[in-house]
Amino acid sequence: MDVAVPAGLTSAEVATLRRAGEANTPVGGTSRGYATILRTNVFSFYNTILFVIGAALLAMGRWNDAFVSVGLGLVNAVLSAAQEIRAKRKLDGLQLLEKAPVVVVRDGGETPAAPADVVRGDVVRVRAGDQVVVDGPVLPGGWVEVDESLLTGESEPVVKRPGDDLRSGTVCVAGEGHQEARDVGAASYAGRLTAEARRVTTDKTPLQRRIDFVVRLVMALVVLMSGAILAQAALEGFSLLRVVQITAVLSGLVPYGLFFLIALAYTRGAALIASRGALVQQVNAVESISHVDVVCTDKTGTLTTGRLALKDVEPLGGQDAAAALGAFARSATTQNLTTAALAASLPGTAWEVRDEVPFASSLRWSGVVTSEGAWVLGAPDALAPHLARPLPASAVAERAGSGLRVLLLARAVDPDAPLRDADGRAALPPLEAVGLVAMADELRPEVAETVRRFAAGGVALKVLSGDDPRTVAALATQAGLDPGRPAPGPDLEGLDDAALDRVVGRTTVFGRVAPEQKERIVSSLRRHGRYVTMIGDGVNDARALKAAHVGVAMRSGSAVTRDVADVVLVDDSFAALLPARAEGRRIISGIAVSTYVFLARVATQGLVILAVTMLGLGFPYSPTQVGLTLLTVGVPTLFLTLWARPTAPDERLLGNLARFVVPAALVTAGFGTAVYAWLYKAVAQGFTTGRTPAEVIAQFESYTGLTYGTDADFAEAAATIGAQTGLSTFVGLASFVLILFLAPPSRLFAAWTRPTGDRRPAVLVAMLLVAFAAVLFVPALSDYFGLTGPAAPVFTVVLPALVLWFAALWAVLRLRLLDRILGLDQLP
Known part of the structure; x- marks a missing residue:
């Protein structure tokens, strides 16, 4: 040219x-720089408190206390910062x-x-x-x-x-x-x-928002409680070391480990989902998928393979149209989707081509000149003006109305006619029709079954495509959807949000929609409380993917779409979302059970601290003793999360948490306070009577670092560590039994929920009991956790209290006493 x-x-x-x-x-890149990301994640309000406490403990030589107080918060901060930095680098490289x-x-x-x-x-x-x-x-x-x-x-x-x-x-x-x-x-x-x-548009999942609410609520309660207890410590003249230790224990009440547990569960879930064809790029998408109730998907490349399938060939004029189409397709030197599909589906031998006019959308036809004459394949309406005899009126309309792509094969009436004019430009001679061919986008083989399973699970599907609405509707019908009345994109122009919401609510298929309209449709669904996944493969889908709760891209799609997506389907099959949804539900179920364990521990410790403080006894915990939560909470919640089964998310999670945690904490704290008070008084009285054996005095001198008869606060320190040992033993054993209440292996423990039939939690509890016994009976471990060695008085108090505690808690949970006392069962 x-x-x-x-x-x-x-x-x-x-x-x-x-x-x-x-x-x-x-x-340019995203708005948040690396320094901002590190500062906001590492030096958050809660982490700053932990770091100050840790620095004070280090300055006083309390290495163990400092490690326990600061370690988990720092791990959480590093994980959060690493995840955000990874996302920033991916987005900054997007072009x-x-x-x-x-x-x-x-x-x-x-x-x-x-x-x-x-x-x-x-x-x-x-x-x-x-x-x-x-x-x-x-x-x-x-x-x-x-x-x-x-x-x-x-x-x-x-x-x-x-x-x-x-x-x-x-x-x-x-x-x-x-x-x-x-x-x-x-x-x-x-x-x-x-x-x-x-643009960074990471959504917090429902579970993350609930956990965030619980943690903030606990933080607020801990701040109020800390103010009262530290004020009392100041009035009583506690040493600086004691004040710092108390502060470390109180800050440890915040269930920050839940965030770590969620990150761990997400990471494991992402690894499992990847083995089933879905690469998770935003870790919380593992959970988000399980909440999805609407899937919006593009057509080409998602529902379809991107190839065409031959549906029908209708001969016209008595010639062998199928053989001619096969020969034409093999003769074209410039192949496209149409000729490739025809060559794969029809027999024929390539002609010797003397001249060729490649397909162009401006022409809407392509042609070859052979020894057999000139042959043309194109849109019927483009060839119609040059036909010697018109086509039957219904032949094209019926097929086009079904969403099929209809083409006409014709040959020149004059065998010697060229396909170009005197200036060499493409031009059609008089033609005679040879055959009509109907083609359709090839549906992915797994689509129909996936659509059926989504519908059975209560998930609606909406198709958002840039193609003709009739074509999209026909494809949706093949996939098992009821397309209803398709909505063309031009009809959505100028609609306000309210009018658009009405259209989106009643429509399944949208055709000729622009990228901005896809984004508006997704936003409309979100306004109405729907949890939305958007699946796409082109740049035109990127904005809608960003607007959805979960953006899903095809691996064969554009690099931009893959980079902005939360999930990439590595096999280009959106059937991979089904196992991903099941895995997300398993994670939610596991973390929900773990939350019960976490909050029961937090509430129990908080109530014990309040009760013991009101009794005027020594502070019931040291920072190293709080480290025992690794056995009572950390390890159990990890395995409970791994072993959970996929169930529908509990929409009443917060209410059910209260129904279990409040009675469990009240009963456990009540018995724990009684154990602590009894042992505290017994040890204190033993040292004041002067009848304590010398070997016992020597042991407590090693525990406390004080000298009997010389240091005035020896008896109080000895009574405190002895009572702390009894309290930690009782609460530890009760925590293990609490696991069996939440995952009952038999009817004996089925006071809160029905037996699961899973024996693994019982085996876990047995192993935890062995590990806890090692803490109590191995001197190096008991010293590390700030406990005394095994003592008979401890067990003679703890074991009977544990039996009574079990009976009381079983009755409270079984009879739903909290619901009855507070009238919760009467609420609508």
Whole structure:
């Protein structure tokens, strides 16, 4: 094509525009820098408190206490920061435009330039195979045909003539011309889309929000309790070390380990889901998938394979249309989806081709000239004006109404007729119809079954496509959906949110929708409380993926879509979402059970601290004793989460937590306080009577670091550590039994819920009992955790109390006494 070269900018003009910021500079990174990410995650309000306490304990030489107090908070901070930094690096590297050089007209001649060096007002040459890098009109003297499917989802190329706009990110597939660079950099379509795709839009899941609420509530209660207890410590003249230790224990009441447990469960779930065809890029998507009740999906590349399937061939005029179509498809040197599908489905031998007119959307037909004559394959309405006899009126309409792609094969009436005019341009001679061929997008083999299983699970599907609504509706019907009345994208233009909500609520299929409309449809569903997954493969889907709760991309899709997605389907099959949904539900079930264990421990410790403080006895815990929660909470919750079964999320989780945790904490704290008080008084009285054996005195001197008869507070310190040992023993054993209440292996423990039939929790409890016995009976371990060695008085108090505690808690849970006392069973 001979295209006149327009005048371009001069080098001086380019330099001036570049200094003025008018260059096609790629959009910048995300808003949060690395320093901000580290500061907000590592030095959060809670972590700052822990670090101050840890520094004070280190300064006083309390290494064990400092490690226990600070360790978990620091691990959580590192995990959170690493995850956000990983997401930032992926988004910052996201670019819609390629880096291949383009040709610009400057100083009267054409010169190559990097896309980033193009400035506003430049003249850019566009040829077949080039990516358009800026926005602006086609200049006079040429035309181009561009593939906009990456941006709009429209599968057919579009012809752009002088004055028509080219958008950055599209690809020229035919023709040649020049474009004026009107919008560059962040102002271009590709720049705006890239900036939108880089926007950080991570949603907290319902479980994360509930856990966050619980942790904040506990923090508020701990702050109030800490103020009262520390005020009392100041009035009683506690040492600085004692104040710091008390503060460390109180801060340890915050169930921060729940966040760590969730991160661990998400990571394991992501690994399991990856083995089933779904790569999780945003870890909380593992849980989010389980809440989804609406799946919005693109058509091409998601429901379909991207290939065409032959549906029907109707001979016209008495010729062997099938054989002719097979020969035509094999003879075309420029293959496309249509000819590839015909060649794969029909027999035939390639003709010797003398001339060929490749398919172009501006022509809407392609043709070959052979020794058998000229043959043409194209859209019926494009060939109809040249037919010697018109086609039957219903032949095309019925097939097109079913969403099929209908093509007409025809041959020239004159065997010697060419397919070009005197100037060499493509032109049709008089034709006679040979056959009609109907083709359809090839449905992925697993789609129909997946749609059925989603529907059985209460998940609705909506198809959002850039293709013709009739075609999309026909495909939806093949997939097992009721398409109803499809909604064309142009009909959605100008609708306010309320009107759009009404359309979205009643519509299953949307066709000819733009990327912005896909995003609005997803936002409409979210406004109405739906939990939305968006599945797509093109850049045109990126905004909708960002707007959804869970964005899912196909591996074969565009790099931009994969980068912004929460989940990537590595086998291009959205059937992988089904096992992912089951895994998400298993994680929710496991973390919910673990939350019961965590909060029961927190509430019990808090009530014991309050009760013992009110009794005027020594503080019931030291920071190292709080470290025993590794056995009573940490290890059990880890295994309970791993062993959980997939069940529907508990929508009344917070209420059920209260129904279990409050009675469990009240009963456990009541018995624990009694054990503590009895042992405290017994030990204190033993040292004041003067009848304590010398070997016992020597043992307590080693425990406390004080001297009997010399240090005035020896008896109080000895009574405190002795009572703490009894309390830790009782609460530890009760915590193990509490696991059996939550996962009953038999009817004996089925006071809160029905027996599970799973014996693994019972085996876990047995192993924990062995480990706890080692803590009590191995001197190195008991010293590390700030406990005395095994003593008979401890067990003679703890074991009977444990039996009574079991009976009391079983009755309270079985009879739902809390519900009856508070009238919860009467609430609507």
